[in-house]
Amino acid sequence: MKPWEDSPSEKNKNAPKTIPMLSFEPKEKRTGELHAYLLSAVAPRPICFASTIDKNGNVNLSPFSFFNVFGSNPPIAIFSPARRVRDNSIKHTLENVLEVPEVVINMVNYNIVQQMSLSSIEYPKGVNEFIKSGLTPIPSDLVKPPRVAESPVQFECRVKEVKETGTEGGAGNLIICEIVKVHVQDAVMNEKGMIDQHKIDLVARAGGDWYVRASGNALFEVEKPNLKMGIGVDNIPASIRNSDILTGNDLGKLGNCERIPSDEECREFADSEGLVALCKEFGYSPGELGIHKHHFAHRLLELNRVNDAWMVLLRN
Secondary structure, three states: OOOOOOOHHHHOOOOOOOOOOOOOOHHHOOHHHHHHHHHHHOOOEEOEEEEEEOOOOOEEEEEEOOEEEEEEOOEEEEEOOOOOOOOOOOOHHHHHHHHOOEEEEEOOEHHHHHHHHHHOOOOOOOOOHHHHHOOOEEOOOOOOOOEEOOOOEEEEEEEEEEEEOOOOOOOOEEEEEEEEEEEEOHHHEOOOOOEOHHHHOEEEEOOOOOEEEEOHHHOOOOOOOOOOOOOOHHHOOHHHHOOOOOOHHHHHHHHOOOOOOOHHHHHHHHHOOHHHHHHHHHOOOHHHHHHHHHHHHHHHHHOOOHHHHHHHHOOO
16 A cells, blocks of 8 residues: 555545534624624735715714725725614714715734724714824825825825615625725835835734734745645545644645645655654654654644655655
């Protein structure tokens, strides 16, 4: 039997896993409680720091985390000022865009996260959150609401449609915007003129009082598989697939390979002392590798050394 062929006993290890879970229908929870589950589970969420203006020229600045972009031709962004759960009232941002259908979506980075949070206080209508937060308003080129000068990226938008999803507290109001002009600070771009994810240092919302800072060690790359046909986890040998050591992420990396290394490639790697050198690099004994190989492969996969991990896992 080849090292990657499944033995009969291994083929019986594919029973579904039983994982304890809390399960409920939305109607079984109070709106505020359901809202908390949604915010904690659907996270992190990008922040739309929206500046708007009413028909009398009063400026409002407020953050929303029900937000994303939904196309690039035309460039469409959607955010949702939900109705307040406690009293079913609507927010000043929604009132403003119904009067003046324009908005600037300012992106939030770590440098302004505390000022952004301050602006979320429910000040009375007519109070200018630019002044309260200490952020700097600068004129837009194509729309009436001002931009936040400190924001690393600012999108001037015209509102195409406001779609109400309900009339009770907690219901959303989808503000569908077309981006008509983009402003990007030079300081957050790389040498190719594109946004550098480390330099822009964005923050995102999670549940409760929690935020996520999208920079430093929090950033990692996952190679997109859409240009090649990975073998899939189902084609990984069961002795590897059913490992108690390898994680789902480990299996995902292995399954993203176009093929499993052949027995000849494995022999050549061993004969060339490549395996011995690899073991020495990571402090493993080739003679004892059999009982440690899944731990070894896990370390290699964490470093994205996928082919090396295959060579270890397929070793007799």
